[in-house]
Amino acid sequence: xxxxxxxxxxxxxxxGDWATMAIDVRLGRAEPGDLMxxxxxxxxxxxxxxxxxxxxNRLWLEPREELVDFxxxxxxxxxxADSPSVLHWGVSISAYPFFAQVxxxxxxxxSIQGACTPNEVHRRMSERYGEREGTYRMTNAVLQTQINWxxxxxxxxxxxxxxxxxLVDRKLVAWLLEATSRAAGRPILRSGINGxxxxxxxxIASSAAYSVQENRHLQITSSGGGxxxxxxx
Numbered sequence: 001x002x003x004x005x006x007x008x009x010x011x012x013x014x015x016g017d018w019a020t021m022a023i024d025v026r027l028g029r030a031e032p033g034d035l036m037x038x039x040x041x042x043x044x045x046x047x048x049x050x051x052x053x054x055x056x057n058r059l060w061l062e063p064r065e066e067l068v069d070f071x072x073x074x075x076x077x078x079x080x081a082d083s084p085s086v087l088h089w090g091v092s093i094s095a096y097p098f099f100a101q102v103x104x105x106x107x108x109x110x111s112i113q114g115a116c117t118p119n120e121v122h123r124r125m126s127e128r129y130g131e132r133e134g135t136y137r138m139t140n141a142v143l144q145t146q147i148n149w150x151x152x153x154x155x156x157x158x159x160x161x162x163x164x165x166x167l168v169d170r171k172l173v174a175w176l177l178e179a180t181s182r183a184a185g186r187p188i189l190r191s192g193i194n195g196x197x198x199x200x201x202x203x204i205a206s207s208a209a210y211s212v213q214e215n216r217h218l219q220i221t222s223s224g225g226g227x228x229x230x231x232x233x
Contacts, residue, residue, distance in 0.1 A: 107197025187231025
């Protein structure tokens with residue numbers, strides 16, 4: 001019997017401006033109708049608007065029950081974020097394993113080679129999700145989204161990672177570390193946080209230990225060999 005392919009979910013290109021407006025809706029600074037009007041003004045068909053709204057719902061507007069508090073805390077950090085993309089990244093890797101896996105692959109390849117091709121990413125995602133048209137199309141949606149969010153640049157049919165953005169605000173750093181642990185489904189090694197492929201567009205520029213103190217949902221624990229792990233409390 002063939003194993004059931006994992007659910008993909010993140011199947012639409014999401015502009016950063018659309019996701020930021022979804023934060024405004026969650027914070028009560030805009031109405032859901034305003035967001036739909038923006039999507040319509042962008043030329044999206046009724047069907048495309050509905051599918052795009054579904055992704056935005058899972059990110060910011062109607063997150064899964066276990067992510068509601070996490071998403072609320074992220075939305076309130078909008079002022080602390082130099083760019084909202086760090087918030088969109090955090091909710092995306094937490095809500096969508098597919099987005100997190102594309103990020104991990106891109107981050108790993110670009111750290112080794114300096115760049116990668118879309119075909120390299122597609123091949124590795126197909127190994128995980130199967131050779132399906134949907135896998136190819138949805139991987140493209142994630143890559144296009146990450147380009148729009150400023151994480152990647154296209155150069156001669158290659159994908160080149162942009163210069164990582166330094167994160168200094170401790171609350172923001174702690175929230176992203178929480179997102180990373182949620183995406184991994186396990187604690188992450190404290191000493192390796194700046195080498196984690198899944199958050200390749202960012203560099204943690206503040207003390208992880210002090211940052212964790214800003215987030216009651218996180219804790220640092222010790223493992224064998226004197227290693228320290230950051231995970232959910």
